[in-house]
């Protein structure tokens with residue numbers, strides 16, 4: 001299967017987006033831990049969040065959809081139960097699909113035995129996932145969790161999934177992570193909720209802070225600074241959550257980039273999350289010359305939300321490096337497409353972490369853009385592109401990476417002929433309705 005993206009007429013109109021993936025994951029998991037019934041409006045209903053919900057089912061958590069809202073009956077004082085295989089004593093694997101967030105956050109949430117559970121049972125869990133997920137580094141969570149006293153290991157000794165985990169008493173630690181990663185930080189902080197003493201995570205540069213914001217909104221004692229977060233153990237289960245998840249900035253990124261480069265475009269994206277640890281692309285696109293204004297700002301569960309209006313303008317190249325990289329870690333594939341339309345050189349540095357995403361987002365991106373006629377130079381920790389390029393387009397492969405597939409579709413909109421993206425099914429992992437939404441603005445995705 002493939003989708004064909006043809007040169008687009010100006011993109012015009014107003015749209016709202018599916019819920020934020022990171023906040024949806026955290027909200028579903030915290031709702032599952034809470035005592036009572038939670039209601040999460042605007043929960044992202046997509047592949048990556050479905051695997052979190054399936055895993056929660058495996059942990060004997062009941063959830064259901066009420067319209068667009070997810071309703072969850074939390075485990076509360078009962079705690080998570082182990083899914084056991086038919087007839088056997090051992091745990092049945094919780095399938096995290098392609099979702100590293102699900103696997104890393106669950107590792108932290110399942111590792112510790114909360115203080116309010118007095119029995120001596122220590123449930124066992126196995127976390128597994130797709131072939132793609134089995135290649136992604138899990139040592140980065142295994143290390144700090146073991147330091148806290150967790151019994152967690154990579155079953156095949158590769159540092160990757162499948163992981164085996166037995167709930168155990170934990171102690172708080174002070175952990176300095178070598179990579180800025182919100183998934184690692186969140187896994188350790190979630191484990192910290194059931195540890196003895198407080199738990200500190202320090203990072204080389206600040207990563208997205210949705211976990212800290214939700215904790216604080218729920219009344220958990222957490223001290224969050226620029227590159228550090230300290231959480232204190234819970235004395236009782238989390239309270240239930242009722243709030244609306246903002247639209248996903250990382251989905252908005254495709255609209256912002258496309259509207260910035262398709263001449264004559266003028267698009268309003270409504271109700272999108274504007275957490276500054278996520279909106280690095282805004283500053284970069286503005287620096288490149290895009291006209292983007294933020295309007296109607298509000299808040300939801302401690303997260304800033306607003307509308308973004310973007311109008312196409314001629315762009316020029318820029319340099320993206322240092323802390324800015326973390327604030328737009330998921331946006332580099334689409335930045336590369338915008339860079340191809342910008343005058344001069346765009347250079348990305350300090351982004352070696354891109355090699356550990358759903359695909360190696362440096363080499364795979366470079367390979368696919370070259371197939372379309374875009375010349376991109378790869379470096380160990382980034383890439384550079386000299387634009388503007390008038391590129392013919394052609395056939396490119398999404399490599400099972402949702403953000404790569406969507407970026408290639410955006411490339412089609414500014415190609416001379418069209419881009420056919422093979423394997424577009426992965427788009428539904430994070431952005432269901434991507435083609436429909438773009439077509440409602442004037443794109444031609446078939």
Ligand code: S3P
Pocket residue numbers: 021022023025101180181182183184186207208329330
């Ligand atoms: C996420 C954090 C980022 C991001 C991913 C979602 C999260 O990963 O790439 O899509 O929800 O915490 P890292 O924290 O590993 O950089």
